Amino acid sequence: ELKVEQNPLFLSMQEGKNYTIYCNYSTTSDRLYWYRQDPGKSLESLFVLLSNGAVKQEGRLMASLDTKARLSTLHITAAVHDLSATYFCAVDIHTSYGKLTFGQGTILTVHP
């Protein structure tokens, strides 16, 4: 059974600081997705990571994938208040028709 674990689950940051969210998963997979969810809203796709060593960046967010370690990271650079949201990683395995297994989510709050 595929398990996906994120840490930390809660993250309170000051504006301007850097931090990393970690996503570990238990079964071999070449596909990992990061989503953002604002309170009371739907999920928005941030990154699709394929294959070992994949790195993608959008603004102050950078995501990477290490398939050998079964680990993805979402790095936040110089946080701003607008980044406050819940971030989910999700994994699907090769023959799964896109069925996603989600992590618990990381609630990020950025303070002035």
Place this chain on the structure above:
Amino acid sequence: NAGVTQTPKFRVLKTGQSMTLLCAQDMNHEYMYWYRQDPGMGLRLIHYSVGEGTTAKGEVPDGYNVSRLKKQNFLLGLESAAPSQTSVYFCASSGVGYGPKSLYIYEQYFGPGTRLTVT
């Protein structure tokens, strides 16, 4: 393009009542999914469909049924609602893309959600 829409947005049911949630997508996607979101647990897959006329069970299918009579619609039914089914329900759809090493990519697009309370 409306993307993925869900009806209704909110609903309150009494234990034992039934209801159907409707998901519609206008992106001509083959794959559709129903998830439920509960605090601290992320999203969990209820049922999914790989094409018109097909359905399959996900991680937490008990107490739910689904139908995909038309490619653009995916219905989720609760035959006899229970308080444990209080949750936020999200529908998603995806096409199939192709990445390196012939990897299939199923990037999912989510609807706005339905907040269901069962009393």
